[in-house]
Structure formats: structure tokens, C-alpha cells
Amino acid sequence: MTSSWERRAVIDLANIRENVKRVGELVAPAAIMGVVKADGYGHGAIAVGRAAVQAGATWLGCAHVTEALKIRDAGIEVPMLAWLHTLDTPFAQAISANIDLAVSGWELDHVARAAQEAAQPARVHLKIDTGLGRNGSAPADWETLLDRASSYQDEGLMRVVGVFSHLAVADEPERPETDEQLEAFNQAVALAEDAGFDLEVRHIANTPAILSRPDSHYDLVRLGLGMYGMSPFVGEEPERYGLRPAMTLTSRIANVKKVPAGSGVGYGLRYHTSEETYLGLVPMGYADGIPRSALNAPVSINGKTYLVRGTIAMDQFVVDLGPDIDVEAMLGSEVILFGQGGPSITEWADAAGTINYEIATRVSPRVPRRCVEGTWGESGE
Numbered sequence: 001m002t003s004s005w006e007r008r009a010v011i012d013l014a015n016i017r018e019n020v021k022r023v024g025e026l027v028a029p030a031a032i033m034g035v036v037k038a039d040g041y042g043h044g045a046i047a048v049g050r051a052a053v054q055a056g057a058t059w060l061g062c063a064h065v066t067e068a069l070k071i072r073d074a075g076i077e078v079p080m081l082a083w084l085h086t087l088d089t090p091f092a093q094a095i096s097a098n099i100d101l102a103v104s105g106w107e108l109d110h111v112a113r114a115a116q117e118a119a120q121p122a123r124v125h126l127k128i129d130t131g132l133g134r135n136g137s138a139p140a141d142w143e144t145l146l147d148r149a150s151s152y153q154d155e156g157l158m159r160v161v162g163v164f165s166h167l168a169v170a171d172e173p174e175r176p177e178t179d180e181q182l183e184a185f186n187q188a189v190a191l192a193e194d195a196g197f198d199l200e201v202r203h204i205a206n207t208p209a210i211l212s213r214p215d216s217h218y219d220l221v222r223l224g225l226g227m228y229g230m231s232p233f234v235g236e237e238p239e240r241y242g243l244r245p246a247m248t249l250t251s252r253i254a255n256v257k258k259v260p261a262g263s264g265v266g267y268g269l270r271y272h273t274s275e276e277t278y279l280g281l282v283p284m285g286y287a288d289g290i291p292r293s294a295l296n297a298p299v300s301i302n303g304k305t306y307l308v309r310g311t312i313a314m315d316q317f318v319v320d321l322g323p324d325i326d327v328e329a330m331l332g333s334e335v336i337l338f339g340q341g342g343p344s345i346t347e348w349a350d351a352a353g354t355i356n357y358e359i360a361t362r363v364s365p366r367v368p369r370r371c372v373e374g375t376w377g378e379s380g381e
């Protein structure tokens, strides 16, 4: 009753730890890289990074060097890898901060120069494109890349410690392309070993491959989605894999009113009440990261499921509460959009025509994050 929050994303760090431990059992003896790009998939990169390391992740990974530097600045010392660069990436700073760098091609010369500047050899993971068509060396250019990296290594400017790749369709385990990618990866690794590199880690598995392809685990797996307790597979909830959602997105009922049958709701009047009913107003909208395209998404209020009705606006949306509610009790009630005690994030993704990855990462800075350990109470928050 005395709570002072209007919107929040509660992040259960105990669940993050449990998820990392669960995956650790699944992939052993392979090691885990906790992927904390995009501010930890919207959960908070530093809190999640710490929790992941406490639970046994021995690496952390980010897309950008700038993301990785923030983790280092927070005092987290485990090996880290950053894999998506531009001509403006601060490579020398990364090398000084002991952040490993992915190299697909053009980066090699830049990383070598940065190593000179930092007066410290760079630790490099060479990336092979085995079929995703994004970053990574084309297979035709791989041996040239190995040769050039080998020269730099002989000059003492870098050490090639890893070879890696990324999968395109691992969330659809019945498709044949994953086999083809693993075969191409094996060939690329063999060529790197023939070139004399003493590799610490070979890695290709993301969450879907971690859960569905034990033959993809190699020395290290890159765990993103599963660490946050989400499932990458259509129609399969995370609990099936022993994973628990870490984020619960909640708000409170900001207004309740009785309206007659046939009342229009929201911009465009895309919903009309079918009977005399109560409408509940929820002060969260697309500026909070809730997708405007989510039609009829479910929310949970006092243990009951209701549906979002009408178009979601910038700051708010409406649920049809039906004719039989306790109006006094409803005002101020907690509204769980997804997470513990509410619908799953995947139900929101389905309603919006997208995937759970996008729903989690787009929760905006207007929503305060609150970290908890295990189940949380209401008092004093």
C-alpha cells in the first residue's frame, strides 16, 4: 500500500545464477561466456555480469568494446570478448583493459597497430563465417587471414587464442544448415591448428545450440537468452529446460471507471466494449518499451488474467476489467505484464509479432530496474 513505485522491472539475480548453474551442468566440461551486450538484454549488464561470474561463468561477452569497457570499469576481471567493431572502435583501450578482440578481416591491421600503441599484445579470436552471412571471414579468405595473423603473432603484436563462429538457425533444430555450419567450423578450426595456433577456445554455440546441440559446445558456449531465463524455441517455455525468467515487468492501475456497452477505447477506437464494464488504465506505453503493436497482450492483476484493449499509447494502455470488480481494491493494484506471477514474455512477443529477445531489450530507461535475490516482498519498496 505504501509502495512508491509506478513502473519497474524487477531483476531476480538468484534466477540468473540458477540459470548459469543449470547450463553449466549441461555443457560441462565446456566453459560459459555470459553474454551481457545491450545492457544485459535490458536487465542491467553489471549486475547480471557479477551474478553470472558468481555462478561459474568464466567469460563475459559483449558486441561492442565500449560495452565491455563499462564492465571492466565496474571492477569485473574475468576474460571478456567483444566482437562487433567499426573504424572508430577504441582497440588500444580494449587491449589495455585485457578485453579479447574478435577479428573477421579488416580489423587485423587496426588491432596490430593498437597493440603497438598499447605496448601490449592483443588477444584475438578469429571469426569464420560458416553461413550466417554477417561478420566473420568468408571461407575463401580464411587461410589468408590465418597467414596474416600468424605474421603479427610472430612479431609479438597479438596472440590468436580463439576461433569462433555464429549459428543462423539453431532455434529451428530440424533444419539442416546447422550441421553444415558445424562442418565448416570444424574445417576452419583444423586449418587454424595446422597454421600453428595454440587455441585456448573454440566456440560457436548460442542459447538454442546450447540447449539442442551438444555437439556444438566445444570449449566455450556463449550464453545470452537462456541466462535470462527465456526460451529460444517457438512453443517451448523456459521451464522445460530448468530455466527461470529473471525479469518481471510490472506497473500499477492508475485509474478505474465504469463505461457503457459500445464505448470506444484508445487512439483509433480499435476496441469497443461489448457490455457495461470497468476499464483499468495502466501507466506504461511504448515510450517504456512496450511494443505498440502488441494487440490483446495478457497482463495479470491480483492473480487474474486480463487483456490489453485498444492501441497502446506512448505512456499508457487500457485493460477491460469486466463488470464484476472491487473498484476500491483495483485502484493501485499491481499489474504484471510478464515474469514471475504473470504471463510469459513470449506471450507478449507473440502478441506483438516479434521474439522475446526484442521485448526484453527494448524495455526503456524510463522503467527503473530493481535487483532482488529470490522472491521479493512489497514492504518498504
Ligand SMILES: *Cc1c(COP(=O)(O)O)cnc(C)c1O
Residues within 6 Å of the ligand: 035, 037, 063, 083, 166, 205, 206, 207, 208, 222, 223, 224, 225, 226, 232
Ligand atoms: C548475442 C550473441 C550471442 C548470444 O545469443 P543467445 O541466443 O542470446 O544465447 C552469442 N554470440 C554472438 C556472436 C552474439 O551476437
